[in-house]
């Protein structure tokens with residue numbers, strides 16, 4: 001149908017625009033650095049930066065902003081030691097690590113009682129004498145940042161007023177988050193200072209910096225180490241490359257990181273962290289970290305086993321909305337997430353639901369990352385009961401207490417094929433909680449029926465039809 005294809009084209013354009021809107025991160029901001037000086041920074045000023053990197057950096061930042069706890073993971077940690085004959089240590093307590101008292105105090109002040117899964121193995125390796133190199137991969141939230149911050153703080157000599165630890169981050173915002181962890185964990189070291197090597201943080205030429213830890217983006221760090229000579233790279237004892245997977249999405253960052261690494265002394269400890277481990281990350285990691293020990297923690301898999309899945313046949317957007325109202329009228333829904341394909345549909349739906357008296361939060365692509373984090377935070381706290389969002393915006397966000405997920409539009413990729421991975425991520429649960437969930441898919445065209453069928457086939461799981469005009473039937477699904 002002509003109107004259908006026109007509508008599709010509009011939808012696609014909107015979805016593309018949404019994805020592009022993540023470029024908001026590039027906007028110029030004024031922020032103070034830790035010394036109180038004003039730093040003018042355009043987080044990713046290079047207009048040539050790939051969108052992919054923007055997405056990943058924004059997602060990573062969002063995850064950090066909204067996370068309050070360790071992400072649980074029951075998988076086994078895989079450890080590949082550089083020297084397979086040396087004993088493999090793992091620790092169950094922070095005391096076993098024989099940390100300096102003020103560092104142990106810092107760890108406890110953060111509320112950490114025991115090492116996380118990845119920390120159990122990574123910390124003894126990183127704190128060994130002589131310190132060992134490490135490549136570590138585990139999903140976001142499993143304690144990597146805390147681990148390498150602890151490694152840096154245990155090596156730093158606060159009395160020496162020159163940079164001894166260098167940490168590379170893909171963006172200024174991410175660098176700032178790591179900086180906060182360093183400040184918290186290192187708060188019992190009164191002499192310890194941090195410098196941010198980010199674009200816009202202008203120092204006078206010929207100056208040497210006295211801060212013991214420098215954290216920054218690769219381009220500026222490279223300038224500070226070479227052209228501007230603010231840092232003597234030969235005095236660096238610990239080099240950390242964080243978020244390697246986000247980092248490598250930018251060609252420039254890879255080369256710059258490698259050039260920085262080449263300036264460091266041979267006995268400098270090299271550490272690399274990544275949430276994912278594609279081939280490209282692994283190749284890069286091996287270039288930056290010689291003779292590494294490798295630690296991997298597989299992501300906990302999501303499953304559809306504990307989810308009841310339904311679909312509702314509708315003939316228009318208004319009918320989908322009506323079906324949604326019927327659902328709400330018949331069952332008690334504590335908190336729900338509703339996914340739409342475009343921003344426009346999401347705002348329309350949020351407005352309609354508000355008119356019906358629902359407390360609705362809207363997560364939209366035009367929001368800055370910090371605003372998005374605030375919306376998610378409010379929803380988590382239960383201040384709003386419904387979160388309406390688009391796929392692009394909510395990718396990678398976990399809100400564990402949500403038991404009902406509505407696909408107002410089914411997830412499709414840019415070629416309008418089923419996006420199975422997104423479907424699984426939206427409604428899947430990690431099996432171990434055994435939490436039950438309910439997923440309702442709205443189907444309003446032959447095309448979306450076809451998508452639904454293909455999703456069923458892919459997961460080999462039946463999605464039952466639900467008649468939302470039949471209240472008895474709806475009540476049954478809630479039990």
Ligand SMILES: Nc1ncnc2c1ncn2[C@@H]1O[C@H](COP(=O)(O)OP(=O)(O)OP(=O)(O)O)[C@@H](O)[C@H]1O
Nearest residue numbers: 068069070112114115116140141142143144145146
């Ligand atoms: N041993 C621990 N005990 C309790 N909480 C911890 C521990 N280690 C880290 N955390 C907390 O868990 C959360 C996630 O930790 P962290 O930021 O170090 O993870 P990450 O793997 O670096 O995540 P990302 O990849 O997003 O940077 C943080 O809130 C952190 O304070």
